[in-house]
Amino acid sequence: MFVLNLRKAKEGEEKIDIYYSKMTPAVKQIISIAQNERPVLYGMAEEEKILLETEDIYYFDTVDRRTFAYTEESTYQVAKTLSLLEEELKPFGFIRINKSNLVNIYKIKRIKPEPNMRISAILKNGERLQINRGYKRAFEDYLQEIRKSI
């Protein structure tokens, strides 16, 4: 239980002090929000609820209406739908590349055409995801947008 101490500050003097005895998921969540305004995302792995850093997620996958987040070494089930994640995480480098995958473009190593005319995104962990024709244009437009912002 936290003691909330809220005060109105002058413009330019806004600040947040966090006093904690243990780095709990709730504290992490507060820090995460304060630091970069990223949406909070929890993942379930072996009955354990873990706060996920969206920067660490390579991609999301939907299987049988369940959504999974893939990091470099682990997989977590998340309680949000792919469409919702797509909406929330678009400002943070995530874009839909096929019906069931939402990829973090900062985790893509290269884009490669396959002999069967498909286009693959090869991730930095060596995994390969397919970019479907229906999503190709939106994907390229998104890359253009990100490149301009860098």
Place this chain on the structure above:
Amino acid sequence: MRILRGVEIPIAICISYTILSMVNVIIDLLRGRASGSHYNSIAMLLLCTIAVLVLSIHHLFDEWSPVVMIIIQYVIAMGLVLLLVFISSFFTEVSEGGYKDIIISFTVPYMIGAFIYYSSVFRSAKRQDRLIQEINSGREK
């Protein structure tokens, strides 16, 4: 009439030319002045309709490899074209080697189209890869 822009202009020309030509052909047929060129015009319209309809269902194969998609669309289109020639043989005589000619006339432009599509996929992948490399190097700086 609203102002037409860009690609709308050639589309409007194609539509109006097709309507005028077909009206002309139908009037001539009703007057009993049918000739080989009239039947050819109708056949060309039907061929174009088949091609457009078959190509427009490409989204149904989005999860499939483009090679498979191209082959399936070719088989469907070719089947419909041969069916068209077969049906037309009840109304007009199909020349010797007519089936062979129609296969060649349909296959050659289809293959050219497939090649253009194939190279566009490669160009698109190259463009996307360049953007990814630029984004990655921009973040490393």
